[in-house]
Amino acid sequence: MSDDAVLVQADGLVKRFGDFEAVRGIDVKVRRGEAFGFLGPNGAGKSSTMRMIACTSPRTAGELRVLGMDPDRQGPRIRARLGVVPQQDNLDNELTVRQNLQVYGRYFGLSRAQVRDRATELLRFAQLTDRADDQVDPLSGGMKRRLTIARSLVNEPELLLLDEPTTGLDPQARHLLWDRLFRLKQSGVTLIVTTHYMDEAEQLCDRLVVMDGGRIVAEGSPAGLIAEHSSREVLELRFPIDQQQANVPLLHDLAERVEVLPDRLLIYTDDGESVLAQASRRGVRPTSSLVRRSTLEDVFLRLTGRTLVD
Amino acid sequence: MAATGRTVHPVAAIGFVLEGLWTWYRRNWRSTAVSSFLTPLMFLTAMGFGLGSQIRPGPATDNLPYVVYLAPAVLVGLAVQVSTGESSFPVLGSFKWDQRYYAITATPVTVDQLLAAQVVWVALRVFVSGLAYVLVAALFGAFVNAGALLAVPISMLAGLAFGTWVVALAATVNDEGNAFGNAFRFVVVPMTLFAGTYYPISQLPAWSRPLAWVTPLWHGNELARAAEFGGMSLLTAAGHVAYLLVLVAGGVLTARWRFHVRLKV
């Protein structure tokens, strides 16, 4: 089954470290031009999966094709056409920003003239032109991340792998990065993103899988997953310490589902305001209440019984 | 949209990695220049000209002035020292601190090509610092014969015979590099004191000589002196070279195994 539009196809993909199975037989198909996400908490197996797709980590079992080729046998040819942004920046801290791009471009067999031009373009893209000839080491986290992304684009990859692109960045730096990634997507680059932020997954991904404990527990578009696994709205109620539990029985029959978190109750319903009014008539007196739309966080909670970020 | 990246011939790939190392070196050479160039000259001045002025030429110095007897061995010692330096922290750091090796092997460059480039880089560094030392020391009269130039590649071989094992060690350890301090204290320093650098090992008790024989330094010293002063049969020379080559091969294969274990997790 050779389909030119399928860039990554995994069937029963497994990664073991000794006795420990980090990836437990996942099936994934990523098509050309889409932005595909792996959403899951720390330890879900996202990075292990990404490293197998990046052809830097051999798979333990299962089938894997990347750009139609076998990573075990054609790793260098596949890597020539990939861009990789690892979870941890691995820039050459003692070189300048520009040198990082030029040196890296050479590993992809680009000529000196090509890497010079490409570096100039990418510096502009990453908004680092001002810092081009500064050493990398003192740059901010956001700048380093943008440089790592710029570096991953030096070979004009067909498929870009981003492992937690914005983890650890402040909100402003995250929005700037999302903007850059959105432009890449518009220009036709296929993206694979891992994240444990549901807002990032909703922002960037056309389609995603929810991963937990090395397994895929759901798959679909952000909106589709929410429609399938959660209610339209969520009513969040907070109570004075130690009064929360007593209120749970009063709410159960009002909603599709009630989740008890340590600091609040989540009431899943299609009409939050009306549930709040009914609860109020029953004498439920929360210290605060909030009606919001369901998010992927709720989907994750529903599927695994745990929160994404703890 | 087609990517512009491509795979290249392995030799070209090794060249690109060397280019990256050179880019780094161009910015940072000053810190290594002192240790790899001035240190051996200071050494030669102090031990050869200074202390050596009190040592009469005799059978133990091949009837040569002490500084002339010492100069080729200092070259080999320099090679081992530079090779150890370039193979220890820079390699460990490329795995552990800036993780440069992980960045490189995410490109078409393979683990084997990366290791080859790293070893060639060490060899080049040893060769160039050795050559500079020989030329300058010759100006001071410490080298008396053009055969000293042949001693440079010999010292490089001896340097690699030790350095490749240090590369393997650096690819294995995951601490802050304490193992290198121990390698230096318990291997390099005793080797320098007892493997025929300052005096022939025939001056040592017979039981201890086999300890010198296993070191690359002793074989390098024997060869480097023979290159300048002659007096060694071709067969003996071939034996020394063969032993050093076996050490290099063993070091490279061990390093290769460790590189694969560490980079292809």
Ligand SMILES: Nc1ncnc2c1ncn2[C@@H]1O[C@H](COP(=O)(O)OP(=O)(O)O)[C@@H](O)[C@H]1O
């Ligand atoms: N090299 C390794 N050796 C042993 N265990 C590992 C290694 N890499 C990852 N793991 C384990 O595999 C699991 C999944 O890790 P990872 O793929 O990094 O998850 P994620 O990226 O989703 O946080 C974790 O429990 C982690 O501790």
Ligand SMILES: [Mg+2]
């Ligand atoms: Mg991860």
